[in-house]
Amino acid sequence: STNWLQKVDTEFEKEVINKKEKYVKRMSQDYYWYSPILREQLTDRFGDCVLSPRSEKELIDIIKFAVRYKVPIVVRGGGTGNYGQIVPLKGGIVLDTSRLTNVIYIEKGAGTFQAGVKLGTIERLLKESDQELRFFPSTYLKSTVAGFIAGGTGGIGSIEYGTLWDEGNILSLTILTMEETPRKQLVQSKEELAQYIHSYGISGIILEATLALAPRTNWVDLFVHFTGLDQALLFSEKVANDPIIKKRLVSVCEAPLSAAFRPIETFTNARTATVLLQIDSCHIEKVKQQVENDGGTIAASFSEYIKKHKLRSSDFSWNHVTLWWLNRHPTDTYLQGRFDPRDYLSQVRTLKKVYQDEVLIHFEWIKAGGKVVPNSQPIIRFTTIERLQEIIATFRECGIKVSNPHTYVLEEGGKDDWIDAICDAKMHNDPFDLLNPGKTNRLALAGDQIV
Numbered sequence: 288s289t290n291w292l293q294k295v296d297t298e299f300e301k302e303v304i305n306k307k308e309k310y311v312k313r314m315s316q317d318y319y320w321y322s323p324i325l326r327e328q329l330t331d332r333f334g335d336c337v338l339s340p341r342s343e344k345e346l347i348d349i350i351k352f353a354v355r356y357k358v359p360i361v362v363r364g365g366g367t368g369n370y371g372q373i374v375p376l377k378g379g380i381v382l383d384t385s386r387l388t389n390v391i392y393i394e395k396g397a398g399t400f401q402a403g404v405k406l407g408t409i410e411r412l413l414k415e416s417d418q419e420l421r422f423f424p425s426t427y428l429k430s431t432v433a434g435f436i437a438g439g440t441g442g443i444g445s446i447e448y449g450t451l452w453d454e455g456n457i458l459s460l461t462i463l464t465m466e467e468t469p470r471k472q473l474v475q476s477k478e479e480l481a482q483y484i485h486s487y488g489i490s491g492i493i494l495e496a497t498l499a500l501a502p503r504t505n506w507v508d509l510f511v512h513f514t515g516l517d518q519a520l521l522f523s524e525k526v527a528n529d530p531i532i533k534k535r536l537v538s539v540c541e542a543p544l545s546a547a548f549r550p551i552e553t554f555t556n557a558r559t560a561t562v563l564l565q566i567d568s569c570h571i572e573k574v575k576q577q578v579e580n581d582g583g584t585i586a587a588s589f590s591e592y593i594k595k596h597k598l599r600s601s602d603f604s605w606n607h608v609t610l611w612w613l614n615r616h617p618t619d620t621y622l623q624g625r626f627d628p629r630d631y632l633s634q635v636r637t638l639k640k641v642y643q644d645e646v647l648i649h650f651e652w653i654k655a656g657g658k659v660v661p662n663s664q665p666i667i668r669f670t671t672i673e674r675l676q677e678i679i680a681t682f683r684e685c686g687i688k689v690s691n692p693h694t695y696v697l698e699e700g701g702k703d704d705w706i707d708a709i710c711d712a713k714m715h716n717d718p719f720d721l722l723n724p725g726k727t728n729r730l731a732l733a734g735d736q737i738v
């Protein structure tokens with residue numbers, strides 16, 4: 288605290304304390320600043336210290352200590368979440384998992400990893416067995432296996448394999464409970480897994496995860512230009528739904544979004560809508576034919592350029608589109624929503640009619656529950672919070688299921704289907720409400736049972 292700092296009399300000690308404070312503050316932050324609303328709410332929320340266990344035993348000792356003294360714990364993976372998921376609302380311990388990096392085993396079709404193993408590390412290791420992750424977020428280099436499961440949804444590969452909730456992607460989780468004597472639980476069924484997926488770590492601490500793996504594919508990156516957004520969307524829908532074309536990414540950006548992709552700016556054009564694809568090399572000719580039929584133009588030697596410069600198309604998809612745009616336009620923001628696959632074109636047209644360039648469309652085609660659907664992370668040219676809320680309301684009126692990225696409250700973020708299951712697990716596993724407290728409103732209602 289400041290009082291304590293005033294009592295320190297040497298410059299050296301002051302410097303050490305300042306450095307520690309800066310470190311704790313940095314480790315208490317994620318990418319909540321994408322949202323002007325969360326920027327106002329979370330900028331001065333920090334933990335009191337960071338603890339980085341090196342083993343399961345050290346992790347269990349920290350849990351025992353925290354339960355004994357009723358200290359909150361927020362678990363931190365790579366810190367790439369978007370909604371203040373790791374920002375401690377009630378201080379306490381930021382539990383950094385970056386040293387829990389054991390690879391337990393990798394075999395054909397499955398691998399088990401400790402919580403803090405980075406997805407980029409897994410991708411690298413899997414090359415040896417000619418395998419790859421089924422899907423990963425565009426932040427795969429920094430994000431951890433448990434952080435993705437407890438904070439993410441899907442990513443590059445979801446067009447083939449679906450999301451974290453789709454059966455067969457996460458095979459099991461080992462969970463530690465937040466009790467005086469922590470219990471170690473193996474969860475495997477779809478219903479049990481749903482208690483921990485996208486849970487912001489409020490219902491238990493993931494120690495290990497077993498993921499299903501995919502056979503390695505020779506992917507080719509294509510960057511396709513279209514003069515109009517409708518053309519780009521119709522083309523992308525055909526590729527997304529084509530059962531023969533094996534693909535890992537079908538990402539659409541309205542003009543001028545791609546012009547913000549600095550590392551590939553020689554290929555971009557502020558006047559065209561673009562479709563970024565990652566396609567199995569065996570199916571490239573079929574896709575090229577479709578591009579020609581639909582009036583698109585493939586950017587020549589894009590794939591070679593990406594490889595040569597050690598880039599990945601994932602760097603220009605999913606929420607990286609937002610990141611590149613915000614680099615150039617720091618006062619703008621974004622939304623997340625699932626359009627209706629049968630009606631998405633008219634939903635887009637309505638939005639464009641009402642908001643013109645105030646809403647810039649960005650689609651990621653994915654599979655969810657076995658259906659191909661247009662997921663979307665449109666850019667919003669931000670003016671005021673009232674206007675942003677009006678835009679969110681219009682999205683909902685058009686029938687778009689909004690996952691609101693401007694709230695840190697779990698159930699308000701649009702993944703409310705599983706909130707009862709998550710809260711049930713929290714009641715059993717965290718009787719003192721110490722895990723990431725304040726991230727759900729449900730427990731405020733059920734508070735008597737928790738403490």
Ligand code: FAD
Nearest residue numbers: 364365366367368424425431434438439440487488493606
């Ligand atoms: P963190 O941000 O550290 O944590 C996320 C949540 O998980 C927190 O609530 C944390 O408390 C909890 N948690 C972490 N470790 C544990 C544990 N061991 N036990 C229990 N809970 C735990 N998301 C996607 O789904 N797909 C994308 O393509 C995608 N792209 C993104 C692009 C950008 C530029 C940014 C900024 C974000 C993106 N995200 C995406 C969101 C985020 O990057 C992912 O969800 C990521 O996988 C989170 O991993 P992490 O290790 O950084 O988790």
